[in-house]
Amino acid sequence: MPEPLLGTAEPGGVPGAAREAVPEEAPRRRLTGRQAATVGSLVEAAVAELREHGYDGLTVRNVARRAGVAPATAYTYFGSKDHLVTEVFWRRLRALPDPAPGPGDSLAARAVAALRDVVLLVADEPALARACTAAMLTSEPDVRHLRERIGGWIHRRLAHALGPAAAPGVLGALELAYTGAMVQAGMGHLTYERMADRLTEAAELICGGTA
């Protein structure tokens, strides 16, 4: 895997520095306009393909064809099929607004506000949601890296919602419940809506004693 160049663009990507003697941890240069357009069309095509054929039916080659791009080009930016669909999820996450402030809310209410949107983010597109869940659980390094970003993002979102006063165990417990909810929903036992309710209930139990 020759370091898929997709650093999920973010300020701070060293432009020309940090060369040499560091085979791993790629330079992660930013994407030029054309490159960004290419990965954008790849992501869009992946979403379309996912809607039509689901995760198992998705093929990197088909996504590339749909995006009007050669397969090898797709593999330039995404190290694997799973990396591609994880990126779909990650982009949706980042588009999510911050949880409503609600300063007077209880701890549980704040936790719910932070988590519920995330679960419902893809609720109306189960095929897409299940695909993302499946892809995110892979062991490829690219996916792993993105997953850690996502995990960190959620951790910060939750921590920020709870405020500094919350007991540390509460945060961990909520993250456990959140992960469980996403995975169980991805497996189709319950709809995402019902799972969001269940997660809400769990959050209230977890925060209950600490009010």
Add this chain to the structure above:
Amino acid sequence: MPEPLLGTAEPGGVPGAAREAVPEEAPRRRLTGRQAATVGSLVEAAVAELREHGYDGLTVRNVARRAGVAPATAYTYFGSKDHLVTEVFWRRLRALPDPAPGPGDSLAARAVAALRDVVLLVADEPALARACTAAMLTSEPDVRHLRERIGGWIHRRLAHALGPAAAPGVLGALELAYTGAMVQAGMGHLTYERMADRLTEAAELICGGTA
């Protein structure tokens, strides 16, 4: 997929009833002695292969070779690689003893007793554990079916441990936390031991208000 004959033998498989108009849901006849030996050796070989090469390095053909069996034979019993390694986990689960009674214990203590063993079941073989986690999250019908069995098994174990008096939401929340713990541990953020501690903490929070 021509119905892998592995019904994970269990009494109660309707013998001749419920026929017709149901192409799915195979007859699920039991395995003969020789068949059982074959699948047994396949499972053993899978474990060995998993220990040596991990999930990604495991090949159905290699497992078959190791078990002294033709690849096609392996596919007769297991519809996929993931089905095979999920079966590994399922067999270990079933070998687990019932949680210690402890009649005077708190709700949280009983929940922990029921869940902790399950998390620690494969704790000393991380490669194996991660493989099982990865395999179980697949969408193949065979895996799905086995997964539902496993989910039901855990549900009953938990429900039995908590007793009939426990609030229904508590059970759901614990299941969420358990799933989250297994998945997160499978991803290697924390060791299984530490994750078991975290799950314990979550269980106490969840049961705390309901004591």
Add this chain to the structure above:
DNA sequence: CTACTTTCCGGACAGGTGTCCAGTGAGGGA
């Protein structure tokens, strides 16, 4: 307009997956 770099193409490649099927051989029943 030319030279050079970066991006992308297209196609071949080595593996793995799951499927299929004609055929072999050992065990059980008549």
Add this chain to the structure above:
DNA sequence: TCCCTCACTGGACACCTGTCCGGAAAGTAG
């Protein structure tokens, strides 16, 4: 004893994955 069933064989198949590489094409100078 013969035969027949059924588990298993072995190898070919279609398809997908991720990798590699020579060369076309698009941009950016000079």
